[in-house]
Amino acid sequence: QVQLVESGGGLVQPGGSLRLSCAASGFTLDEYAIGWFRQAPGREREGVSCISVPDGTIYYADSVKGRFIISRDNAKDTVYLQMNNLKPEDTAVYFCASPVTVVASTILGPSTGFGSWGQGTQVTVSS
Secondary structure, eight states, X not given: OOEEEEEOOEEXXXXXXXXXXXXXXXXXXXXXXXXXXXXXXXSOOEEEEEEOTTTOOEEEXXXXXXXXXXXXXXXXXXXXXXXXXXXXXXXXXXEEEESOEEETTEEEOOOTTSSEEOOOEEEEEOO
């Protein structure tokens, strides 16, 4: 059974950092592209970053370029999202999902009925 479990969210002041983790089970990270998404209240879910397979190409949404860093540890089947210089507009529930695709620079999550989403972890950026 494929399962994704996020952790690492919390409350942080503007300018602070957090590292999110997404542990995968039921598949290995070198099989499918995996990505991070977020959804703020009243807004649509957006793709934040992803790592493709097999070449490991990395993509970022323009809103997080230069601040967020995605990485993966294949030995631990875990993908990370290091978030630096956090802003209040980064406040959202963050999800990991697989498989993901990138179309016209937009990161897209799994189609309905195919792939997996984690349960999400809340990130709140506030003073």
